Amino acid sequence: MTRSLRHLLMLMSSAILASCSAVGPDYIRPDAEVSLAFRNPAFHASGTHASDRWWETFQDPVLTGLIEDAVHRNQDLRIAVAAVREARAARGIADSRGMPSIDANASYRRLRASENGVLLGPLSQAGLASVETDLYQTGLEASWEIDVFGSVRRENEAATARVQEAHERLADALVAVAAEVGLAYTDLRGTERELAVLRRNIEVQSQTATLVQSQFKTGIASEIDSDQARSQLARTRAQEPLLQAAIDIATYRLAVLTGRMPGELTDALKGSAALVVRGDLVPVGLPSELLLRRPDVRAAERGLHAATADVGVAVAELYPRFFLTGATGFESVSFGDLFNSQSGFFAIGPTIQWPVFRGGALRAQVVAAEARADAQYARYQQSILLAVEDVERSLVEYGQQELRRRQLVESRDAAVSAATLTRRNYDRGIVRFLDVLDAERRALDSDIDLVRSEVEVTRQAIRLYRALGGGWQHSLGALDSEIAVK
Structure with missing residues (x-):
């Protein structure tokens, strides 16, 4: 047999061997059983899904600017971007195993x-x-x-799935950051409104205290009335430092979320921009669509693919190379x-x-890889359950908070009317001054309760958008281009 013929036979044998299928389980995406529609019927439309750029529905350019700023400056997103780059590099290492060295x-x-x-x-x-x-x-x-038994192919398969998983983790981080900015901004504007209400009441109570003090000096009002007026005024004023602290804290939080030192946004965010209260229907789509929109569910599924491929890598170690x-x-x-x-x-x-004897280590590695795949399957199933629970809970909280807000509107209007009538009756000598103070306190409390309820409705709307997986599709493209440049 000539040398050329021997070389040809060797190459043919190699080609035949290389055509063997990879050992280990082939990945099949698991079926997920979810309900046909979400259970809570109130305050949502199921015919479509929520907007990706949900913050634009608030029509607040400051909020939009903060979220877009956070996409490019937030440090948690920097970490997630680096994780994608690392996963891509790991896939490059896996790819190199199939090439000559x-x-x-x-x-x-x-x-x-x-x-x-x-x-x-x-x-x-x-x-x-x-x-x-x-x-x-x-x-x-x-x-x-x-690669006769597919060790290289399985390793490359796992590495590719992990790149996809890292992308989904980045998308999940985008969802979280957008929601955190929205919540912090809602806290800021809501607290500013609460402070404005408080200051209006301080002004009214200050005028009342001055009037009663004047009446006390002329003998029209009692000293008790004067003391009670001053006490209520001081008690109302005591709430102002706490609200100012809450405003500062929300401002600091927004600065950190946008990659700045706390305090750098204090001047830029000063003002009393109107808080848009969301009490309308939120399109939530179908539970089956949720699995495609939630990046944490998609990441868990990609992790399951990678873990399944890892089993093939471990099985291939039992065979000759x-x-x-x-x-x-x-x-x-x-x-x-x-x-x-x-x-x-x-x-x-x-x-x-060919590893002839390793003391059972190689088979133990297969068992360990199978256990990791089983654990990842459970994580995937759990992510589905948690995602559906997240939406259902958010729908309940959003709907019930909106119903509460509507009741508080009636309560506030009635309390303000009662305070006005009580003051008139006091001027006529029909009721005591203590009744006036009590009515004014109730009006203030109802006004504050309404503002806080409006803030909570908006917060629950943002949480619902987050539960629906909104806020990553558009922004991910910009970060992908940044990853490619690096």
Whole structure:
């Protein structure tokens, strides 16, 4: 058999072996059983899904600017972007296993053989050879693993799934950051409104206290009335520092979310922009669509794919590995003759590695990989349950908070009317001054309760948008281009 024929047969055998299917389980996306519609019927429309850029429905350019700023500056997103880049690099490493590796080398050694050795000993004693010599060597070494049982393919499959998982984690971080900015901004504007209500009441109570003090001096009002008026005024004023602190805290939170030091946005966010109260219907789509929109569910599914491929990698370790290795270069005892044609050499041939005995370690690795895949399957199923629960809970809270807000509107209107009538009756001498103070306190409390309820309705709307997985589709494209540049 000629050398060329032997080479041809070897290549054909390698091709046949390489065509073998990869060992280990093939991944099949699990079916997810979810209800046909969400259970809570109030305050949502199921015919479509929520807007990706949900914050634009609030029609607040400051909020929109903060969220878009956070997309490019938030440090949690920087971490998630770096994780995507790391996963892509890991996939590049896995890809390289399927390609030949080539190394260049050069060496010099001073050798001395034994004078009593089998080869050079007798020749040295006869004066025909020296036991000391120089050895110069340079060349290339190559190795290529023929992926017979699919270890390389499974590793690449797992690495690709992990890149996709990292992308979904980035999308999930985008959802979280957009919602956190929205919640902090709602807290800021809501607290500003609450402070404005409080200051209006302080002004009214201050006028009342001044009037009663004047009436006390003229003998129209009692000292008790004067003390009660001043006490209620001081009690109302005592709430102002707490509200101012809450405003500062919300401002600091927004600064950090947008990648700034706390306090850097204090001047930029000053003002009393109107808080848009969301009490309308929110389109939520269908539960089956939720699994496609929620990036945390998608990430868990990609993690399951990667874990399943890891089982194949572990199983492949039980089988032999085939390599085609070769080397070529120059070798000489004289540097001057190193690159002569007579100094050239080459070697090529197949290599087989088969772990015959490892004390059960390899099979234990398979069991461990299967256990990790089972755990990831449970995480995937749990992510589905939590996602549906998240939406159902948000729908309940959003709907009930809106119903509460509507009741508080009636309560506030009635309390304000009662306070006005009570003051008139006091001026006519029909009721005590304590009744006036009590009515004003109730009016203030109802006004504050309404503002807080409006804030909570808006917060629950944002939480619902977050539960629906909104806020990442558009922004992810910008971050993907940033990842590609880096």
